[in-house]
Amino acid sequence: MLRLSDISTYYGQIRALDLVNLVVEPGEIVAIIGANGAGKTTLLNTVCGILNARHGEVYLEGKPISDLSAEAIVRLGVSHVPERRQVFSTMSVIDNLLLGAYHRRDGAVRQDVEQMFEFFPILQKRQKQAAGTLSGGEQQMLAIARGMMSRPKLLMLDEPSVGLAPLMVREIMRIIADLRARGTTILLIEQNAKAALGVADRGYVLETGRIVLEGTAKELMADEGVQKAYLGKGNKVQLARCRADTDTYACIDDESIKSCVMCPARNGNGSVLTSGGALVL
Numbered sequence: 001m002l003r004l005s006d007i008s009t010y011y012g013q014i015r016a017l018d019l020v021n022l023v024v025e026p027g028e029i030v031a032i033i034g035a036n037g038a039g040k041t042t043l044l045n046t047v048c049g050i051l052n053a054r055h056g057e058v059y060l061e062g063k064p065i066s067d068l069s070a071e072a073i074v075r076l077g078v079s080h081v082p083e084r085r086q087v088f089s090t091m092s093v094i095d096n097l098l099l100g101a102y103h104r105r106d107g108a109v110r111q112d113v114e115q116m117f118e119f120f121p122i123l124q125k126r127q128k129q130a131a132g133t134l135s136g137g138e139q140q141m142l143a144i145a146r147g148m149m150s151r152p153k154l155l156m157l158d159e160p161s162v163g164l165a166p167l168m169v170r171e172i173m174r175i176i177a178d179l180r181a182r183g184t185t186i187l188l189i190e191q192n193a194k195a196a197l198g199v200a201d202r203g204y205v206l207e208t209g210r211i212v213l214e215g216t217a218k219e220l221m222a223d224e225g226v227q228k229a230y231l232g233k234g235n236k237v238q239l240a241r242c243r244a245d246t247d248t249y250a251c252i253d254d255e256s257i258k259s260c261v262m263c264p265a266r267n268g269n270g271s272v273l274t275s276g277g278a279l280v281l
């Protein structure tokens with residue numbers, strides 16, 4: 001379906017991607033995991049034609065697409081759900097969905113809106129509401145549904161779990177699995193390695209613009225380096241506080257806040273049990 005061959009992308013003199021090679025086969029969910037600044041968004045923007053690679057080629061179904069415009073790439077069946085779920089906040093839910101089909105000339109757009117409402121019942125309930133008034137999770141659903149409105153062969157999602165509570169992250173990952181079951185191939189970019197590798201078939205680890213590791217999701221989850229760097233395993237940490245805005249992450253460390261992980265101090269229904277004290281992840 002998709003192949004990147006020796007892709008290097010620059011911002012001026014800064015090399016953000018360095019000879020990246022990756023493959024997404026039809027029907028797969030492929031995850032790319034990496035920390036802040038690793039080049040994940042740059043990679044997606046290079047595939048969808050927002051950025052031009054300085055070196056290498058992107059192939060879609062065997063055909064080079066690097067020289068095509070972003071719009072032409074959408075027409076070929078690549079849809080991109082950008083990071084931070086950029087919905088058009090003053091527009092209604094339904095108008096956001098219709099925008100996702102702006103380039104389509106076939107008569108089945110309304111039918112697809114109905115299908116998205118079936119798939120995301122909450123969006124049907126909120127269809128007349130301004131998108132900006134939806135909750136974070138609902139906005140993420142709308143962003144995904146809008147991405148699906150172009151009837152993509154390949155759906156690329158940039159950090160769909162960011163800022164969402166664990167239950168909503170699970171729901172979004174379930175939706176991603178369902179979309180694949182309906183025949184959409186998915187490239188999933190995530191910092192939340194646990195969530196991404198939980199749903200993906202295969203994955204790649206991106207570090208400062210380079211693919212440093214690849215394998216099946218199972219292999220990556222079992223990898224010691226991945227466990228330490230991305231799954232937070234084996235590190236003794238201090239649970240400092242949970243983020244007030246989303247209640248999703250625990251910021252952890254001895255004194256200063258070094259990193260954020262999914263709050264481990266939650267009970268089964270997702271509420272925070274405690275903060276403070278040390279724990280081993």
Ligand SMILES: Nc1ncnc2c1ncn2[C@@H]1O[C@H](COP(=O)(O)OP(=O)(O)OP(=O)(O)O)[C@@H](O)[C@H]1O
Nearest residue numbers: 011014016034035036037038039040041042043191
């Ligand atoms: N417009 C830009 N101009 C200059 N440098 C940029 C620009 N956008 C990104 N970069 C740099 O390129 C590198 C990769 O950025 P990118 O946004 O792709 O990372 P990311 O993996 O998506 O990070 P995050 O998880 O924070 O979204 C970073 O070092 C970043 O500072």
Ligand SMILES: [Mg+2]
Nearest residue numbers: 040041042083
């Ligand atoms: Mg990014």
